[in-house]
Amino acid sequence: MRQKIGSLGAEIKTQATILGGFVAIIWALEIVDVILRGSLDYFGILPRTIVGLRGILFAPFLHVGFAHVAANTVPFLILGWLVMLRGTKDFFAVSIISAFISGAGTWAFGRPAIHIGASGMIFGYLGYLLFRGYFERSIVGITLSIVVGMMYGGLIFGVLPGQVGISWEGHLFGFIGGAIAAKLLTEQKGSSEL
Structure with missing residues (x-):
């Protein structure tokens, strides 16, 4: 018992x-x-430019002011921790897949502006958590998906064009990246259990 509590x-x-x-x-x-x-903002994603490619790596770490960082901090901590409940390896895999797909999609299809912020990863966590239950088909996964949907389902509207200055492209492709990560990680776990 002590060993379980310690671990x-x-x-x-x-x-x-x-x-x-x-x-x-x-x-x-x-x-x-x-x-x-x-x-530092110039290290963000500038769509369809060679120099903008570096933003795929740097954009999740950069923000436009303290209000932007603060707005991303709480959902990053909550959704990131919920992803991490599946394991720290899953957290890193979902973070990398979401950030890459968010960045690459924004670079390929985004409006001609500098895109920065961790919200692509945050939407990736949302996509992962919502779709993991669907792909996994376990009670725990489905329950977690439902809880996350009730808590953060309203974020889904962030993938639609709307607010000026918000990279809905980063949100959309991050969400898609999270869904892809859910599919890949579920398949990987399923094949390792055979």
């Missing part, structure tokens, strides 16, 4: 370190960006 405590500490580390990085980068008067 649970270690797992929670690992999760907090990973999530807290990412949040610390995006806040620190925004502080530096403010000092540099927004210079």
Whole structure:
């Protein structure tokens, strides 16, 4: 019993370190960006340009002001932690797949503006959590999908064009990336159980 509690405590500490580390990085980068008067924002995604390709890697770490970072911090922590409940490997896989598909899709199809922010990954987490229950077809997965849908289902409208200055393209492709990650990780777990 003590060993289970100890390993649970270690797992929670690992999760907090990973999530807290990412949040610390995006806040620190925004502080530096403010000092540099927004210079880091130019490392974002500029669709259909060679220089804009670097944004696929850097965009999730960059934001436009403290309000933007704050708006992404809470959903990142909550949805990221819910993904992490499936395992830290799943968290990293979903983060990478979502960020890449969000970035590549935005680069290929986005409006001609600089696109930055962690919201592509956040929408990836949402897509993953909603579709994991569908692909997995387990009570736990379906229940988690329903709970996430009730808590964050309203975010889905963020994938539609609407607000000026919001990269709905990043949201849409991040969501698609999360759904793809759910399918891939479910298939991977299923084949490893055979």
